[in-house]
Amino acid sequence: MNDDRLAASGQPIRSGPRPGHNGICRHDYLLLLVFPLLASCSGVQSVLDPAGPEAAGVATLFYTMLIGGVVIWSGVVGLFFYAVRKRKVHSTKTAGRLILWGGAVFPTVVLAALLGYGVWLMPAMRPWFQDDARGMRRIEVTGEQFWWRVRYLGEDGKPVFETANEVRIPVGERVAFLLKSPDVIHSFWIPVLGGKMDMIPGRENRLTLVAGKPGTYRGVCAEFCGPSHALMAFTVHVMERQDYEAWLSARKTSSGAGDAEGLALFLRHGCAACHAISGTEARGTIGPDLTGFGERGSVGAGTLANTAEHIARFIRFPDGVKPEVRMPHFSMLADADVERIAAYLKGLR
Amino acid sequence: MKSFIPREVETLWTLFTAPTVWALHFVVCYAAVAIFCAKGMAEEIAFGTLRLGLGIFTLLALAMIVLSSYLAWRQWGFGSGDPPHDAATREDRKYFQGFATLLLSGLSFVAVVYAAIPLIFIAECQP
Numbered sequence: 001m002n003d004d005r006l007a008a009s010g011q012p013i014r015s016g017p018r019p020g021h022n023g024i025c026r027h028d029y030l031l032l033l034v035f036p037l038l039a040s041c042s043g044v045q046s047v048l049d050p051a052g053p054e055a056a057g058v059a060t061l062f063y064t065m066l067i068g069g070v071v072i073w074s075g076v077v078g079l080f081f082y083a084v085r086k087r088k089v090h091s092t093k094t095a096g097r098l099i100l101w102g103g104a105v106f107p108t109v110v111l112a113a114l115l116g117y118g119v120w121l122m123p124a125m126r127p128w129f130q131d132d133a134r135g136m137r138r139i140e141v142t143g144e145q146f147w148w149r150v151r152y153l154g155e156d157g158k159p160v161f162e163t164a165n166e167v168r169i170p171v172g173e174r175v176a177f178l179l180k181s182p183d184v185i186h187s188f189w190i191p192v193l194g195g196k197m198d199m200i201p202g203r204e205n206r207l208t209l210v211a212g213k214p215g216t217y218r219g220v221c222a223e224f225c226g227p228s229h230a231l232m233a234f235t236v237h238v239m240e241r242q243d244y245e246a247w248l249s250a251r252k253t254s255s256g257a258g259d260a261e262g263l264a265l266f267l268r269h270g271c272a273a274c275h276a277i278s279g280t281e282a283r284g285t286i287g288p289d290l291t292g293f294g295e296r297g298s299v300g301a302g303t304l305a306n307t308a309e310h311i312a313r314f315i316r317f318p319d320g321v322k323p324e325v326r327m328p329h330f331s332m333l334a335d336a337d338v339e340r341i342a343a344y345l346k347g348l349r
Numbered sequence: 350m351k352s353f354i355p356r357e358v359e360t361l362w363t364l365f366t367a368p369t370v371w372a373l374h375f376v377v378c379y380a381a382v383a384i385f386c387a388k389g390m391a392e393e394i395a396f397g398t399l400r401l402g403l404g405i406f407t408l409l410a411l412a413m414i415v416l417s418s419y420l421a422w423r424q425w426g427f428g429s430g431d432p433p434h435d436a437a438t439r440e441d442r443k444y445f446q447g448f449a450t451l452l453l454s455g456l457s458f459v460a461v462v463y464a465a466i467p468l469i470f471i472a473e474c475q476p
Contacts, residue, residue, distance in 0.1 A: 112459075115466050119466060120470050
């Protein structure tokens with residue numbers, strides 16, 4: 001969607017109207033204006049294209065506010081034109097009455113109605129369920145500078161396995177997210193599923209979401225957390241129930257098997273000090289868990305497309321891709337080694 | 350019967366009465382619900398009781414503001430003259446103050462109602 005928008009706004013704009021083509025030119029300009037607007041109404045990260053009831057509540061509130069705002073704005077502009085053009089002079093009493101009803105009573109009533117509507121809508125936009133809600137799946141998400149640690153918890157509340165920068169949930173089932181942060185305030189936001197929730201150091205915030213339709217969506221960090229704040233996104237896969245169960249069991253028994261030489265290089269160059277790959281000796285916990293990395297939607301938490309070239313680029317100069325990322329650069333490694341490690345990671349399933 | 354309302358109020362303090370009631374109501378509502386929920390008092394006292402208590406407190410606050418507006422209206426001469434009351438006379442000073450107090454009371458009344466609206470909809474503690 002973003003690419004479409006970029007492409008639309010990046011079209012060459014003609015410098016001036018050509019003789020005989022005025023109508024077409026004007027039409028083109030209109031398209032250029034309208035297309036990005038229309039394009040932003042749908043997509044993997046749009047509040048206006050909800051895929052769950054909470055997000056639908058947010059969208060409804062937005063449209064209500066938009067329509068109400070347009071009506072009131074039109075009224076005010078209409079009055080303005082009336083005041084400027086009309087020659088007839090009204091009495092002070094009429095003017096006083098207008099100020100009382102239009103300037104005091106009307107806004108008071110409208111704001112009271114809006115407040116009531118907003119508060120009434122709140123339980124639907126952020127439903128609350130007791131901790132003992134039986135059988136609700138729990139996923140612990142920790143915002144780190146600048147990536148997401150994702151732990152799938154078992155029924156006993158202990159992590160079953162860990163992954164990063166990717167959240168998978170079953171369709172039509174309410175899931176509880178336990179949100180944490182070890183460093184600064186982040187904010188967990190999946191616009192198509194619901195409102196955002198802050199991740200505050202020392203606290204565990206809780207957010208429940210339910211997805212109404214399967215698909216791949218995008219979540220973002222919605223609270224400025226440092227230089228690479230804008231490069232801190234994650235993929236959300238909403239899966240059919242049986243696919244989800246299959247993925248869970250596959251993920252639990254993931255072997256990390258792949259190119260043995262690539263794994264050996266990975267271990268020899270010290271990557272395992274920070275990264276874990278289940279089924280191997282790599283058990284680092286400082287950086288993102290790389291199990292099944294080849295299946296992830298991106299490299300560097302939504303920064304680059306997941307290709308072997310991008311992985312190699314990230315290994316050589318992480319800071320060049322994500323400013324102030326904690327991973328040190330490995331540009332001193334031989335090109336062949338970096339490429340082998342990148343190929344190994346890309347091959348992980 | 351002697352009225353309990355003073356015959357004449359001509360101090361600047363009346364001007365602050367309604368906004369003070371508004372501020373007090375605001376603080377009491379927010380602090381009461383916050384403490385109630387943070388301390389887990391919902392297990393002993395029903396949330397409905399707290400709502401009822403704050404509802405009564407809201408009515409008291411509104412009554413206080415209405416009384417203050419009545420005094421202001423009287424000070425304004427029950428609307429006998431139109432603003433702006435800007436002559437350098439004692440009479441105009443009194444009317445000006447009365448009118449300003451009346452407007453402030455109106456604002457405070459609306460603000461208290463707004464602060465109380467969530468009480469109608471919020472029925473439980475949510476962390």
